[in-house]
Amino acid sequence: GAGVSQTPSNKVTEKGKYVELRCDPISGHTALYWYRQSLGQGPEFLIYFQGTGAADDSGLPNDRFFAVRPEGSVSTLKIQRTERGDSAVYLCASSQSGLNNEQFFGPGTRLTVL
């Protein structure tokens, strides 16, 4: 079946611009996660949705970052006033509800802020 999909695969923007990154989880997965991976590092947790609500947003670095999942399926990560330090690969994952269910990752969106 279809895995997690993310669009765009690459995004180049200028400092100060607004960007939206989209994640389409595996059908039926109620849990959705956003991670950010910088070069040479492991992924870092940003936010976790259970259904439509953000169950844990403790990883969002500041108030320029916001994510929504209005219908409990597709999620959008929004970054305002982008900075060069926001450049990274943004990974989305989904899983069935319940603790320790395997998280399946999408291919990521590579964001470059010039």
Added chain:
Amino acid sequence: RKEVEQDPGPFNVPEGATVAFNCTYSNSASQSFFWYRQDCRKEPKLLMSVYSSGNEDGRFTAQLNRASQYISLLIRDSKLSDSATYLCVVNLAGGGNKLTFGTGTQLKVEL
């Protein structure tokens, strides 16, 4: 101190060699443990979960030592296709399903 620490490598080994990766975690409340594999410019994929009793999946063996807060991965008879970055991953108790990743250990298997 990082929550999950790994030697970044790279580990360059000949085909057929046995190689071991180690990982330590700082939070004693950690509940679940995993090894993920990540190929260059690809997404991470679950390799195996790690249990206190130790577990094996073909050429791969994972061990957990809760007292020492130490996790290991052993790869026997390594193949060229094993070349990748291996990420040690921890899930804190009460942390929902939020995963904490190490920086990864890079493995290169050579002819």
